[in-house]
Amino acid sequence: xxxxxxxxxxxxxxxxxxxVARRRRPxxxxxxxxxxxxxxxxxxxxxxxxxxxxxxxVAAHSPTAFAGLPYARPSAHLPLGAxxxxxxxxxxxxxxxxxxxxxxxxATAAGVALGTMAGVxxxxxxxxxxxxxxxxxxVILAFPQLVFALLLVSLAGPKLWLIVLAVGISHAPQxxxxxxxxxxxxxxxxFIKAKELNGVRPVRIMLTEILPxxxxxxxxxxxxxxxxxxxxxxxxSFLGFGQPPPAPNWGYMISENRLGLALNxxxxxxxxxxxxxxxxxxxxxxxxVARVSIGAAGRRSELALAGAxxxxxxxxxxxxxxxGGDVLGGGVxDGDVLGGGVxGGDVLGGGVxDGxxLGDGGAP
Amino acid sequence: xxxxxxxxxxxxxxxxxxxxxxVSALVFWATEVLPxxxxxxxxxxxxxxxEVRSLEIxxxxxxxxxxxxxxWAGGLLTGHLGTSLADGVSVWSLVEPRLVNSAxxxxxxxxxxxxxxVLLGVAAAARKDSRLDDGMSGVALAITALPExxxxxxxxxxxxxxxxxxxxxxxxxxxxxxxWDAPSLLVLPVASLVIIIVPYIFRMTRAAMIExxxxxxxxxxxxxxxxxxxxxxxxxxxxxxxxIVQVIALTFLYLAxxxxxxxxxxxxxxxxxxxxxAVSARDIPVIQVIVLxxxxxxxxxxxxxxxxxxxxxxxxxxxx
Numbered sequence: 001x002x003x004x005x006x007x008x009x010x011x012x013x014x015x016x017x018x019x020v021a022r023r024r025r026p027x028x029x030x031x032x033x034x035x036x037x038x039x040x041x042x043x044x045x046x047x048x049x050x051x052x053x054x055x056x057x058v059a060a061h062s063p064t065a066f067a068g069l070p071y072a073r074p075s076a077h078l079p080l081g082a083x084x085x086x087x088x089x090x091x092x093x094x095x096x097x098x099x100x101x102x103x104x105x106x107a108t109a110a111g112v113a114l115g116t117m118a119g120v121x122x123x124x125x126x127x128x129x130x131x132x133x134x135x136x137x138x139v140i141l142a143f144p145q146l147v148f149a150l151l152l153v154s155l156a157g158p159k160l161w162l163i164v165l166a167v168g169i170s171h172a173p174q175x176x177x178x179x180x181x182x183x184x185x186x187x188x189x190x191f192i193k194a195k196e197l198n199g200v201r202p203v204r205i206m207l208t209e210i211l212p213x214x215x216x217x218x219x220x221x222x223x224x225x226x227x228x229x230x231x232x233x234x235x236x237s238f239l240g241f242g243q244p245p246p247a248p249n250w251g252y253m254i255s256e257n258r259l260g261l262a263l264n265x266x267x268x269x270x271x272x273x274x275x276x277x278x279x280x281x282x283x284x285x286x287x288x289v290a291r292v293s294i295g296a297a298g299r300r301s302e303l304a305l306a307g308a309x310x311x312x313x314x315x316x317x318x319x320x321x322x323x324g325g326d327v328l329g330g331g332v333x334d335g336d337v338l339g340g341g342v343x344g345g346d347v348l349g350g351g352v353x354d355g356x357x358l359g360d361g362g363a364p
Numbered sequence: 365x366x367x368x369x370x371x372x373x374x375x376x377x378x379x380x381x382x383x384x385x386x387v388s389a390l391v392f393w394a395t396e397v398l399p400x401x402x403x404x405x406x407x408x409x410x411x412x413x414x415e416v417r418s419l420e421i422x423x424x425x426x427x428x429x430x431x432x433x434x435x436w437a438g439g440l441l442t443g444h445l446g447t448s449l450a451d452g453v454s455v456w457s458l459v460e461p462r463l464v465n466s467a468x469x470x471x472x473x474x475x476x477x478x479x480x481x482v483l484l485g486v487a488a489a490a491r492k493d494s495r496l497d498d499g500m501s502g503v504a505l506a507i508t509a510l511p512e513x514x515x516x517x518x519x520x521x522x523x524x525x526x527x528x529x530x531x532x533x534x535x536x537x538x539x540x541x542x543x544w545d546a547p548s549l550l551v552l553p554v555a556s557l558v559i560i561i562v563p564y565i566f567r568m569t570r571a572a573m574i575e576x577x578x579x580x581x582x583x584x585x586x587x588x589x590x591x592x593x594x595x596x597x598x599x600x601x602x603x604x605x606x607x608i609v610q611v612i613a614l615t616f617l618y619l620a621x622x623x624x625x626x627x628x629x630x631x632x633x634x635x636x637x638x639x640x641x642a643v644s645a646r647d648i649p650v651i652q653v654i655v656l657x658x659x660x661x662x663x664x665x666x667x668x669x670x671x672x673x674x675x676x677x678x679x680x681x682x683x684x
Contacts, residue, residue: 144621154643361453
């Protein structure tokens, strides 16, 4: 499908997307778990989650009690040695994951919910609302995600729920972009038009007609965001903007124990390894989900997946066209690969302008 | 009619300026929503009313927000960035050396990473589905997931402290010196960033090259007996370049955030470390300037990337 300046994404790709979404909706996670890649990812992440969940109940010492000399080497008493203040590294590791995990999960949920709301609203309402929403998205995207989260934390102060909210909000623009891309074509479909003619209220159409058809892109997006939530959360913690000490936290443990790296490396190595296993696990599983849901796209899926991975690291242009629709979409990548389809449109942030703002689009 | 290139640059510059103006307003407005106000945030809540009052006057907090923004933005445009609340010195003297240090770090890492990743991507695409390709793709997927500080710490453990002692594990520069005075300090921060960015560019290069190699014109070139190396580098790569350039641009944008963690992991005195210090100290004028510099960098990278892509794809240069 070659690019036309406007409205190009309405047919036929969204039709395929809707069909695919309908057919696979309930099973996309199960099917991903059954692939080799998905099983590996799920196992890795599951192991770390198990450590974090069971850990607090099996820790031998209090995570804040002094149990030995600072940076003591491992012994029968302290299997992983002691940390910078002489606390038991093993106990702190066992107790230092669950808050991080809950915060990351909550931030993912908040970010995906906010982004989906913004994306669907923009795609369905069109016009001024779409312009306003997607422009704000563009502005927020001018901050690197971590910088944005840091900025919010600096304003709001180091309260845990505010950190969760800050990370969630920093996810929202990227989610909004992807979901907007997926929803734009959907909003023009006949079954939506039929509901409109029947006088169904816009909010109801968005919730009961559009949203259910976006489950697959939302799930894929949530997978990506979960990995990045963990990375950003642990990163903030590493920088000292997480749980305040003396609470144990894998991210902060790495920075507080690194001065004693030569004396007792375990205080750094074990939390770092756990975080690494966790993010590799969630990312691998997320990749499996994306692969399963992209499925039939065949050889093009490689490009789309590469696009999805990048969409996750840094999102596209300061205006829809900059890195997306116009350049990537045109001829070169054949519009639809990164555009329509199952992953939900603007994997690389494409076509926001093409899709609606500048497009004639035939909006109501 | 102006050429599409001039038009593109013009539009992007205009949009970029609007973005920057909005960002600056947002960043500025953010200081107003600080709990309490900026004066309390700096002085702490035990400050006497007189102290707060004098700082409010110093920060112009006693004036209306539009007025405040006007004088601040005017100062930005004329090069008066204000005074650091934490150190009392001018913001520019704090930020300028850090900007230079960060630019060196980001550009060196970006260049090394891009070249390396494109080479690896071409190699993987040329041997698609071979063991080498599978292995590289698997490693790329795993590294993609790693937080920056895990990579940095792993390098410190391997090359600096526990296993070998090859490079310094912290990159503290004495004030007044720049990274090129002590290149060994750059090794580990650059290596960390390179390891982090290579997988993304690698994946896109591989995908775009596979796409190009499966095209009809490459099939044609193969059939007429073009040597393999020439086919890869002369026929396929140029057509695969536009998406690769896009990804490299995204990578540079990513670097603006990625350096925050890596600089802090190595105590490298760049704007990332400066930002974290300023956030800890609630040094608002410094935060504002650093965040704005990052946003400006973002806008510039976007424009440069668009221009390069346009130059790389001749058929896009024709006005629509």
